[in-house]
Amino acid sequence: MxxxxxxxxxxxxxxxxxxxxxxxxxxxxxxxxxxxxxxxxxxxxxxxxxxxxxxxxxxxxxxxxxxxxxxAVEDHAALAAHRMHSELDKGADRPGVLARFVSRLSTDDEALLRDLLRRAGGSGEPG
The missing domain is CATH 1.10.10.10 (Winged helix-like DNA-binding domain superfamily/Winged helix DNA-binding domain)
Known part of the structure; x- marks a missing residue:
């Protein structure tokens, strides 16, 4: 069979x-x-x-x-970013989604995200 x-x-x-x-x-x-x-x-x-x-x-x-x-996306990283943006765009509570995402980051990923935000022109610190 x-x-x-x-x-x-x-x-x-x-x-x-x-x-x-x-x-x-x-x-x-x-x-x-x-x-x-x-x-x-x-x-x-x-x-x-x-x-x-x-x-x-x-x-x-x-x-x-x-x-x-x-x-329409260059690679796996761009695809993941596209999916993340799509999910953010679906929800009515964008700040809540981002807060929950950030709260689940490892210490290393949080440091990387802060560094990327700094390089992109943001402070990486809450304002």
């Missing part, structure tokens, strides 16, 4: 983004499917690309009757 193993959407999204980052230019869904290898259906790849486009993490341009996709 053969069982189909479903991968989480986040895992598929990460694989698709990795394929786009590795490419020299925009890729169509069949090209992404080929780059990924394995048994993924073209429709599954197209769905993941459409979801990534809706989230703003990929751009698309017309390529014949279809679309070709390219990353």
């Amino acid at each position: 053969t069982e189909s193993i479903r991968r989480p959407a986040g895992e598929l999204e990460a694989a698709v983004l990795s394929a786009l980052w590795a490419a020299d230019g925009p890729l169509t869904p069949p090209e992404v499917q080929q780059a990924l290898g394995g048994p993924l259906a073209r429709t599954t790849v197209a769905t993941i690309l459409a979801r990534l486009h809706d989230k703003g993490t990929v751009r698309r341009i017309r390529s014949g009757r279809a679309y070709a996709y390219s990353p």
